[in-house]
Amino acid sequence: MNDKILLIDDDVNILKMLAKVFQFEGYNVLTAENGKKGLELLTKQKDTGVVICDIKMPEMDGEKVLEQIRFRQPLIPVIMLTGFLELETAVNVMRNGAFDYITKPVDNDQLLAVVEKAFQQRNRMLEELRKKGQEEKMAALGRLTAGFAHNLNNPLSCIIAYAEFLKGKYPQEPRLSKIYSAGNKMYTIISSMLNKTRKEYHRNKEIINLNQILVEEVEFFDADLEFRHQVEKKWNLAKDLPEIEGIYADFSQCFSNLIKNAFDAMKGSANKMLGVNTGWDKHHIYVEISDSGCGIKKKDLPKLFEPFFTTKSGREGKSLKGTGLGLFSSYQLLKQYQAAFDVQSELGKGTTFRVSFPYTLAIKPAMAGAC
Ligand SMILES: Nc1ncnc2c1ncn2[C@@H]1O[C@H](COP(=O)(O)OP(=O)(O)O)[C@@H](O)[C@H]1O
Ligand SMILES: [Mg+2]
Incomplete structure (x- = not known):
């Protein structure tokens, strides 16, 4: 974690006192007794996480320092130290982008709490940028x-x-x-x-042919030689499957997650059979992905759609490593289409995931032979 703080204050005693407080708390502290020196230090020490700056200083005052930091390194939170009863100045600095202000004489605990929050905000912002x-x-x-x-x-x-x-x-x-x-x-x-x-x-709405997406997803997995040659595929696609309206990527990502899970589940099975079924009745349009894999323990069934639930730890000689986000994100992607997920599983025999949509989503019967 980056825990470097820059303190800028023309009062050397306050500077020393605050430096001691933060060093005691384990922070890495830089000090500057005027704004110009503070900005120079900041240019050299680019990993500085938070700046604490006095407002009233000769030559360059705190408001100018704040303006420069906002301009040069906008991601660094700046906490301003204002005199007692300087409410107007405090409002001004907040409007100009200060993270917060603390009135002098400084209450150390209050300052430490604000600094902690400033670091948290900065780390969150850095993480978002990284993503x-x-x-x-x-x-x-x-x-x-x-x-x-x-x-x-x-x-x-x-x-x-x-x-x-x-x-x-x-x-x-x-x-x-x-x-x-x-x-x-x-x-x-x-x-x-x-x-x-x-x-x-493109995340545009379009007419979705579920059969076609399934064919494309399996074709995509075929690039994996083990999937292509060792997994037998059993297709049973309803030729007259009604089409629905939606965003292609929502469906393709969900089916891809289900197929990947089925493939993972069959890693240790002698017989690897992937079933892809579609169908409809007057209430539902559905897709089923089944496998002849390891199956799911009863106690795990209620947890499958929880974020980060995975049995693929990558440990104890297991080569598979999961994130536990596949089913969770599939559910999140398709809930806008009122999708219901249903799981049938038998330990050691295999699993079937059924995703069904209300028939009311049907636009018209799908073109026969699309698959
Ligand atoms: N077809 C399946 N066969 C056996 N277990 C499954 C199957 N699909 C999902 N699971 C179980 O559900 C868990 C969560 O799946 P998922 O959310 O896709 O995360 P991940 O695949 O990263 O572990 C898996 O770790 C596995 O235990
Ligand atoms: Mg998965």
């Missing part, structure tokens, strides 16, 4: 990947076109057909990946 930075990095990576995939399309179209041409010219050569169909398959994979990235990126 935002990560999200932006992920978005940039997504755009980059989409760009690569898009660039692959040109040479691939060329391979497919020549393979087709040569297939016609040398019909006796069966391997040309193989090149042609492998090229076409690659083209489909790239197109569906581009399509998916595009849809994940």
Whole structure:
């Protein structure tokens, strides 16, 4: 934790006294007896967490120091020390972005409590910025990947076109057909990946074909060779499944979490079978993801949708490491569609997760053969 405090006060006695108080509490303390020196110190010691600054000082007063800090390092909370009965000044500094003010003579406990709060706020802000930075990095990576995939399309179209041409010219050569169909398959994979990235990126409402999203999600997992070759897939998609309106990424992320959990649950199973079912009746439209994995203990069932509940500790020789956020976030994403989650599980045999939506969300029957 960054616990560096800068104290700025022209009264050397107060400076010494406060320095002692904060050092005693374990803070790392810097002192400056005027505003100019304080700002110089702040420029050099960029990891300073909180500034405490007197208002009445010769040359550069506290209000000017505050203005400079807000301008140069806006994330650092500044606590101002004001004289008794200087209410107007106090209001002014608060309006100009001070974190808080303390009246002199300083009550040490009150100052310590405010400093503690200032550090907490700063750490929260830094954490938010860090998360935002990560999200932006992920978005940039997504755009980059989409760009690569898009660039692959040109040479691939060329391979497919020549393979087709040569297939016609040398019909006796069966391997040309193989090149042609492998090229076409690659083209489909790239197109569906581009399509998916595009849809994940935009959070617009659109018509959702649940069957199609499930197919795309499983296709995505197919990039994992173990999933592709060792997991048998059993599809049972209702051809006339009604479509609903929603945001693509809400559904794709939820189904991806359920498929990932099913895959994880089957890591130790001899028979790995993933079932993907969809259906509807006059009350509901539903999706079911089932697996032939380890199953869920009865005592864990009520906790599945709690944030951070995970049995994938990564410890005791277990290679899987979970966050415990998959089901929680799936529920959060789909609750706006009044989704209900239902779990049937048998230890050692497998699990079925059913997500059902009220039929009232149906727009019209889905296009037959979308899957
Ligand atoms: N298909 C499944 N089979 C067995 N256990 C499951 C299954 N899906 C979820 N679970 C249990 O629910 C817990 C929470 O799942 P989730 O919220 O996705 O978090 P994580 O996968 O990160 O652990 C898992 O750790 C696991 O114990
Ligand atoms: Mg999970």
